[in-house]
Amino acid sequence: MSNDARTDDDVYLGLQQSEEFAELRTRFRRFVFPLTALFLAWYFLYVLLSTYAPGFMGHKVLGNVNVGLVLGLGQFVSTFVITMLYARWADREFDPRAAALHARVEEAHR
Amino acid sequence: MGRLNTAYGVVAIALVCLVTLAVGSFGLRLSRTTSDFYVAGRTVTPYRNASAIGGEYLSAASFLGIAGLVYTNGLDMLWFPVGYTVGYVVLLVLVAAPLRRSGAYTLPDFAEARLESLAIRRLSTILVVGIGWLYLLPQLQGASLALEAVTGAPGWLGGLVVAVVVVANVAAGGMRSITLVQALQYWVKLTAIAVPAFVLLGAWFSDGAPGPAIARDTRWEEPLNGLAGQGHPVYATYSLLLALALGTMGLPHVLVRFYTNPDGRAARRTTLTVVALLGTFYLFPPLYGLLGRVYLPQLPDGVAADTLVLRLPMAMVSDGLGQVLAAVLAGGAFAAFLSTASGLTMSVAGVIDQDLLRRRLGRLTGEDFSAAQGFRLATVLAVVVPYVASRVVEPVGLATMVSLAFAVAASTFCPLLVLGSWWRGLSTSGAAAGLVVGGTLATAAVGITVLAGPVPGWPGALLGQPAAWSIPLAFAVSVIVSLATPGRIPRHTARTMVRLHTPEDLVLERG
Structure with a gap:
């Protein structure tokens, strides 16, 4: 039992230290962390604009509709756009690579 | 304002309750295994799952609370719906996939699997139950308010009706029956808020589209006006937004929904649909707030702004039509209380049953009870405590109460989940310290706000919206303590991390 557990851990460690796995994780982090930071910044920017640029936010675009309202609905x-970007990226970029890695490990393990 | 005809309202609410029970018992026949019971066998399609998430997530705060807040405090309050939606995206990109791969059913399951510690599991259990109760409380208060406003029933009745229906459904059918009920309830809620909104908008246009009568304060239309009694509106808004964006992932009833997706692709489809569904719904509550400013510039004394949505039709259109619309809205509001309360109760009861009750019951009865009986008892416990609290605690506003639950969730589970799935250096001591510090600080701030009422100045702002300082503090404590106790990093961390970050059908599953 304990022997099995050790070899098993070794396999995991091996995979974790492999270049492919590292690349996969780097790719994920490079896309997801900046995306998260960017969209949180965009929400916080709106709050800042409302406070410090009321003239800009109050600028009438059409009838009673002002910039603030448009950005708010925006x-x-x-x-929605952010979620869609992420879903597309994951479908096209991330999943195929993860699947390829999976296939390689499967192969090597046989 | 005409007098409300009680009969319509009673019929609408009774109808929603009965349909909920009927659909729930239909789902009962479909639920066979443990996995069915807790996560609906992971076989729910993305669109139905998204409707169910929308149905579950749109609570009393969304249906009644936001309109009330926009009405009293102005347009800043639009931050609530934006924050509620953003939380889903943060949850999706940062933690949904690793969590699903962990194979855990609940937050305590994940905590134990990742940190290999029973103590962390217990801490998480206490937090899940606490956050769940904090979130159930406003649902039951909202039900009492709504029933009282529409039918004049005594204040204790509305919450009791919701409590009884929820216990019946959850105890009988588990997750699969709940999923069906909630998917249906999203569409009930959307219809119930949208149709009256269009009729009322029509009435407003035929009145010549009058502007709002800003009776109380000319600052109402301005952003960040500080009307909410917050001395520091920029801080308060930021803190609120942070709590909502990071707290969603720590809500027990939300997370379990991501386990009901079969794979990552489905989870992403689900989230995309959820964002669209929530965005559509949230166009309407602010509309009620604005129309309220025009037609009901002054609510009678002792009437909660949370009931604005229900009162507006009677103030705007002829008696007969107004009564029908008010009844439709009341039915929709009840759908909101029922679906959110069902999801929360399901999660809280699951945890109470699994972690707190099972062993004790076994000892008391000498193993002479069935698993189903234990779960049913847990369900009753999960609802009775917040119901009693809802009769004792002074209401502070539905959306405010909900945002406090978010703040506690964000200060505890957000650091645990984010660091747990992304940082190998997280030690058991670090995670425990983060949970304790974040949990204690946020709960203390919430307790003072709810029990002692508003505090003036900066201390009041900091206590009223603790998220902006309690979340970073919880993160910092987790990281610093982890760095100081490298010996307490769980033994199988490397293995767990690979498991969390590779596709679920990976070869190593067989290890």
């Missing part, structure tokens, strides 16, 4: 739209 927050929902942008949330």
Whole structure:
């Protein structure tokens, strides 16, 4: 039992230290962490604009609709766009690579 | 304002309750295994799952609370719906995939699997139950308010109705029946808030689209006006936004929904649909707030702003139509209380049953009880405590109460989940210290706000919206203590991390 557990841990360690796995993780971090920071910054920017640039936010675009309202509704739209970007990236970039890694490990393990 | 005809309201609410029970018992026949019971066998399609998430997430705070907040405090309050939606995206990109791969059913399961410590599991259990109760409380208060406003029933009745229906459904059917009920309830809620909104907008246009009568304060239309009694609106808004964005991942009833997805692709489809569904719904509550400013510039004394949505139709259109619309809205509001309360109860009861009750019951009865009986008892416990609290605690506003639950979740589970899935250096001591510090600080701030009422100046702002300081502090404590106790890093961390970050069908599963 304990022997099995050790070899098993070794396999995991091996995979974790492998170049492919490191690359996969770096790719994920390079995309996801900046994306998260960017979209949080965008929400916080809106709050700042509302406070310190009321003239800009109050600028009438069409009838009673001002910039603030447009940007406010834009927050929902942008949330949707961000989620879509992430989903597309994961479908096209991340999943195929993860699957390829999976296949290689499977092969090596046989 | 005409007098409300009680009959319509009673019929609408009774109908929603009965349909909920009927659909729930239909789901009962479908639920066979443990996995069915807790996570609906992971076989729910993305679209139905998204409807269910939307159904579960749109609570009393969304249906009644936001309109009330916009009405009293102005347009800043739009931050609530934006924050509620953003939380889902943060959850998706940062923790959803590793969590699903961990194979755990609940937050305590994940905590134990990642940190290999029973003590951490116990801490998480206490937090799940605490956050769940904090979130159930406003649902039950909202039900009491709504029933009282629509039918004049005594204040204790509305919460009791919701409590009884929820216990019946959860105890009987588990997750699969709940999923069906909640998917249905999203569409009930959207219809119930949208149709009256269009009728009322029509009435407003035919009145010549009058502007709001800003009776109380001319600052109402301005952003960050500080009307919410917060002396420091920029700080308060930032802190709130942070709590909502980072707290969603720590809500027990939200997270379990990501386990009901079969794979990562489905989880992403689900989230995309959820964001669209929530965004659509959230267009309406602010509309009620704005119309409220026009037609009901002054609510009678002793009437909670949270009931604005229900009162507006009677103030705007002819008696008969107004009564029908008010009844539709009341039915929708009840759908909101029921679906959110069901999801929360399911999660809290699951944890109470698994971690607190099972062994004790076994000892008391000499193993003479079935697993189902234990879960049913846990379900009753999960609902009775917040119900009693909802009768004792002075209401502070539905959305405010909910945001406090978010703050506690963000100060505890957010550091645990983010560091747990992304940092190999997290030690058992570090995680425990983070949970204790974040949990204690946020809970203390919440306790003071709820029990002692508003405090003036900076201390009040800091206590009223603790997230902006309690989240970074919890992160810092976790990291510093982890760095100081490298010997307490769980033994199988490397193995766990690979498991969390590679596709679930990976070869190593067989190890």
